[in-house]
Amino acid sequence: MTGRIFQIQRFCTHDGPGLRTTVFMKGCGLKCQWCHNPEGISWEYQLMRNQKKCIACMRCQGTQWERCPSGALQQVGMDIEAATLAELVMRDAPFYGTDGGVTFSGGESMLQADFLAETMALLSSCGIASVVDTAGFVPFSAYEKLLPYCNHFLFDVKLADKEKHRRFTGQDNELILSNLFRLSQSGCRLWIRIPVIGQINDDEAELCAIGRILSKLPHPPEKVELLPYHDMGREKCIQLGTDYPLASDSPYVDNDRLHTLQQILEQACTGHE
Amino acid sequence: MLNAIEHSRALVLALLETLPVKAPAAGNVIAGFEKETDIDFDPAWPHPFFLMTGDNRHYPMGTTYLRMGFSGVAARAEINANRPGKTSVQRANLLAAADEYRAMAAFALRHADVVSEELKPDYIQLAKGNPLTFRQAVQAFYLMWRVRAVGCTGSIGRLDQHLFPFYQADLAAGRITEDDALKILCELWEKFNQVNSGDTLVTIMLGGRNELGEDDTNDLSCLMLRASLQVRKAEPHISVRFHPGMRPDFQALASQVHLMGHGQAALYYDENIIPVLVEQGIPIEYACRYCTNGCTEVVLDGAGKIEFDNIDAVKVMELTLFRGVPPALPGENIGYYWTRNTPPEERKSGLETGYDSGDWQQSYDELQSAFDRQFAYQVNRKLRLLMERRKNMQTYGLAHGLLNASFDSLLESGGDVVRGDLPCDVWMLFAGSLPTAADSLTALRQRVFEEKEYTSTEILDALKSNFEGYEIMRQQLLQAAKFGNDDDAGDAEPARLMGLFCDLLDAFSKESGVLIWPALIGYLFVQEALFTGATPDGRKWKDPIGEHFSPTPGRANQGPTALMLSAAKAPLKRAFGVAPVHISLPRNAAREDASSLQILKNLSVAAEKLGLNMLDISIYDAEIMRKAQQDPEHHADLIVRVWGYSARFVDLSDEMQEHVIARILA
Numbered sequence: 001m002t003g004r005i006f007q008i009q010r011f012c013t014h015d016g017p018g019l020r021t022t023v024f025m026k027g028c029g030l031k032c033q034w035c036h037n038p039e040g041i042s043w044e045y046q047l048m049r050n051q052k053k054c055i056a057c058m059r060c061q062g063t064q065w066e067r068c069p070s071g072a073l074q075q076v077g078m079d080i081e082a083a084t085l086a087e088l089v090m091r092d093a094p095f096y097g098t099d100g101g102v103t104f105s106g107g108e109s110m111l112q113a114d115f116l117a118e119t120m121a122l123l124s125s126c127g128i129a130s131v132v133d134t135a136g137f138v139p140f141s142a143y144e145k146l147l148p149y150c151n152h153f154l155f156d157v158k159l160a161d162k163e164k165h166r167r168f169t170g171q172d173n174e175l176i177l178s179n180l181f182r183l184s185q186s187g188c189r190l191w192i193r194i195p196v197i198g199q200i201n202d203d204e205a206e207l208c209a210i211g212r213i214l215s216k217l218p219h220p221p222e223k224v225e226l227l228p229y230h231d232m233g234r235e236k237c238i239q240l241g242t243d244y245p246l247a248s249d250s251p252y253v254d255n256d257r258l259h260t261l262q263q264i265l266e267q268a269c270t271g272h273e
Numbered sequence: 274m275l276n277a278i279e280h281s282r283a284l285v286l287a288l289l290e291t292l293p294v295k296a297p298a299a300g301n302v303i304a305g306f307e308k309e310t311d312i313d314f315d316p317a318w319p320h321p322f323f324l325m326t327g328d329n330r331h332y333p334m335g336t337t338y339l340r341m342g343f344s345g346v347a348a349r350a351e352i353n354a355n356r357p358g359k360t361s362v363q364r365a366n367l368l369a370a371a372d373e374y375r376a377m378a379a380f381a382l383r384h385a386d387v388v389s390e391e392l393k394p395d396y397i398q399l400a401k402g403n404p405l406t407f408r409q410a411v412q413a414f415y416l417m418w419r420v421r422a423v424g425c426t427g428s429i430g431r432l433d434q435h436l437f438p439f440y441q442a443d444l445a446a447g448r449i450t451e452d453d454a455l456k457i458l459c460e461l462w463e464k465f466n467q468v469n470s471g472d473t474l475v476t477i478m479l480g481g482r483n484e485l486g487e488d489d490t491n492d493l494s495c496l497m498l499r500a501s502l503q504v505r506k507a508e509p510h511i512s513v514r515f516h517p518g519m520r521p522d523f524q525a526l527a528s529q530v531h532l533m534g535h536g537q538a539a540l541y542y543d544e545n546i547i548p549v550l551v552e553q554g555i556p557i558e559y560a561c562r563y564c565t566n567g568c569t570e571v572v573l574d575g576a577g578k579i580e581f582d583n584i585d586a587v588k589v590m591e592l593t594l595f596r597g598v599p600p601a602l603p604g605e606n607i608g609y610y611w612t613r614n615t616p617p618e619e620r621k622s623g624l625e626t627g628y629d630s631g632d633w634q635q636s637y638d639e640l641q642s643a644f645d646r647q648f649a650y651q652v653n654r655k656l657r658l659l660m661e662r663r664k665n666m667q668t669y670g671l672a673h674g675l676l677n678a679s680f681d682s683l684l685e686s687g688g689d690v691v692r693g694d695l696p697c698d699v700w701m702l703f704a705g706s707l708p709t710a711a712d713s714l715t716a717l718r719q720r721v722f723e724e725k726e727y728t729s730t731e732i733l734d735a736l737k738s739n740f741e742g743y744e745i746m747r748q749q750l751l752q753a754a755k756f757g758n759d760d761d762a763g764d765a766e767p768a769r770l771m772g773l774f775c776d777l778l779d780a781f782s783k784e785s786g787v788l789i790w791p792a793l794i795g796y797l798f799v800q801e802a803l804f805t806g807a808t809p810d811g812r813k814w815k816d817p818i819g820e821h822f823s824p825t826p827g828r829a830n831q832g833p834t835a836l837m838l839s840a841a842k843a844p845l846k847r848a849f850g851v852a853p854v855h856i857s858l859p860r861n862a863a864r865e866d867a868s869s870l871q872i873l874k875n876l877s878v879a880a881e882k883l884g885l886n887m888l889d890i891s892i893y894d895a896e897i898m899r900k901a902q903q904d905p906e907h908h909a910d911l912i913v914r915v916w917g918y919s920a921r922f923v924d925l926s927d928e929m930q931e932h933v934i935a936r937i938l939a
Binding site: 009010018019055069070092094097100 | 871
């Protein structure tokens with residue numbers, strides 16, 4: 001079957017264990033204000049224009065990206081067969097070693113769970129391990145389709161408070177936390193990733209609340225990481241011609257603060273607040 | 274020749290009498306001068322570097338003095354000089370060596386007068402006999418290495434192998450601890466840095482397997498890597514021989530050295546080098562001794578010297594397109610300088626202009642044929658020049674006795690290293706910048722002959738004007754397939770050109786009877802960017818050109834794995850001289866943690882399986898480099914890989930700094 005992706009990135013060293021190829025899938029049910037991959041939110045094909053590369057030749061007449069000589073205007077999104085994607089991922093097989101492999105990210109890769117399952121089955125038969133990076137806003141049945149092929153999830157937890165979650169991501173977190181609980185119950189490997197955005201979730205109360213949620217999971221997550229805000233999404237929104245919706249004047253979090261928050265989180269996770 | 278030998282002997286003796294004797298600083302143990310400025314040269318002398326006619330630096334010296342001591346070598350040389358059957362030249366060589374080694378012993382003894390009471394017995398021992406301890410062996414090595422090429426420095430070779438017996442004996446006798454040895458090595462490493470830094474030829478090859486397939490890596494190999502981790506400076510340039518049976522702790526240390534980000538340790542793959550050397554007729558015991566010669570290329574430690582020349586393929590591309598007469602470049606100084614301290618001098622490619630390789634504008638086949646003819650013409654010309662040099666060396670070559678008698682076979686025979694009396698000399702031709710030349714061919718194939726977007730005349734006009742007024746065309750050429758992205762469209766032509774280069778050298782070797790080692794090495798890439806105009810890959814005049822078998826900087830954007838797979842599509846083992854693939858990782862892709870060590874190991878192991886014979890991994894932070902450009906004073910410790918060596922970033926020319934930044938992979 002066919003899936004819709006927007007990028008294949010080789011030699012990824014931060015998307016799971018070891019050396020990985022990350023496949024970015026199109027489409028997401030959340031609209032996180034700080035999203036660093038805004039081109040992954042919409043299911044539709046989109047155009048991105050990099051003004052720095054544009055030489056103003058007007059060959060594209062605004063939209064004909066195939067005619068752009070400099071690559072400044074590009075289409076985001078491509079449909080790809082599972083077998084073709086598996087083949088592309090397999091190219092880096094000599095480098096994966098025992099711990100590396102493929103990571104499906106996005107967007108919300110779980111929205112294309114059937115496609116993922118088919119691709120993972122092909123890769124699994126070649127000994128390539130899959131990891132899924134998910135924000136959790138999909139029916140649990142999607143995860144059930146993957147569990148035979150994938151037992152390692154990078155699971156984003158953004159905010160503990162339901163209303164706050166709705167305000168900053170467009171949806172509440174009920175389904176997300178339920179999925180997290182059930183995934184944990186399934187015994188799969190869980191790496192929790194928490195993007196830390198100044199003025200939004202960088203306060204102690206928020207991190208304690210997240211920690212409390214994590215402490216109640218059936219199995220403690222293998223790893224809990226704080227990911228400091230970066231503004232890659234801002235430039236991408238400019239290239240997409242959309243507004244950057246972040247409602248924070250000071251979203252950056254410095255290393256010292258991050259370290260403090262990490263300690264608070266760890267204490268909360270172990271129930272020692 | 275006899276007069277020349279006598280003249281050389283007199284110079285060495287005079288030099289050894291005059292050389293300064295310098296005690297080590299308090300707490301240190303290695304005596305001997307460091308910088309050339311320490312020496313009060315007699316202005317009437319020729320510069321000591323010219324004590325010989327021929328290259329005295331690009332290969333490791335021998336090790337007789339470590340086993341026999343300076344006096345022992347002198348005595349042996351004298352005995353051998355008087356053996357029957359020696360020619361007058363052999364006899365003169367040996368007698369000169371005897372005198373020079375006696376002077377070397379006296380030089381060592383002079384140190385006994387200036388060093389501490391604790392060290393005095395060491396230098397007395399070096400004067401009268403062979404080194405007995407690890408410390409004495411290091412002291413003897415440093416004195417010899419420093420005197421070998423006064424005024425500059427030389428290649429070192431497999432120092433872990435040469436010094437290990439001393440370390441082992443000391444350990445067995447309880448005379449030394451691991452920490453003691455590490456301290457001595459760190460001091461030696463510091464001394465290398467005090468002597469000079471940058472393109473110094475101070476290369477050390479560690480580890481490797483022997484002819485029985487056993488791992489030669491020893492505890493000293495590991496300690497030397499630990500010394501590099503501790504000292505964290507540009508010198509010495511460490512390379513490591515990688516093979517499946519290597520010690521895991523040694524491999525892990527090599528990855529830790531990679532994580533420093535200095536472009537060391539360069540990895541050489543035994544399984545992709547030794548069998549190929551043996552296939553070429555090199556005895557396995559010599560093949561297993563391979564090491565770096567002072568830069569990236571390979572030489573056989575103790576078994577031969579090296580002579581090389583190079584050919585820059587991008588310039589050949591330009592000569593092809595303009596039928597032997599390239600357009601004049603904009604009228605400014607196109608001289609090069611490697612470092613801020615090196616004045617401009619060589620301004621030519623060394624290629625002959627005027628050879629018309631024929632029409633190329635009708636089809637891609639015709640273009641390929643024209644390029645191949647021009648390339649063959651220039652390669653064969655370079656090979657003829659190399660053979661002329663060989664003949665001259667055999668007739669007029671002269672090394673000083675200290676160097677000659679450091680080799681066992683020459684100490685016996687009275688032969689001369691420069692004249693070619695060692696068993697396995699290396700004659701090598703480098704082909705630099707093949708990938709950039711190939712990218713140019715690929716861009717012409719796609720844009721002119723397949724898509725017919727432009728005519729060849731339009732392309733030539735654009736090149737002549739350095740793409741001024743042709744920006745759309747340039748962008749389209751830049752978007753054509755490029756080497757280094759694991760894209761067959763961009764990888765086919767570099768592989769073909771590499772095969773062509775090796776075929777040409779093979780044919781010449783068979784015809785001449787002299788084995789010419791192919792190497793995909795380009796060390797003049799910065800200069801080449803200045804003396805080659807715009808090229809059809811979309812590169813403007815002065816824009817960087819790829820070095821070695823690595824992509825044009827900035828053109829590989831699929832990461833290091835794609836780059837290595839691209840390179841592996843070429844028959845890399847055929848370039849046994851070697852075919853370096855250079856990957857510069859951004860610092861955020863390889864942090865200093867355990868996970869990064871595993872990733873570096875995966876890259877190293879994969880390279881071997883893919884058939885690479887040399888891999889160089891650098892890890893840089895472009896932001897810090899930009900800061901260093903603005904504020905060199907506070908970034909003097911930033912070390913980067915240049916080509917076969919590492920250097921302080923702030924010492925590099927502007928062009929080289931930009932080149933190093935541009936090759937960081939996306």
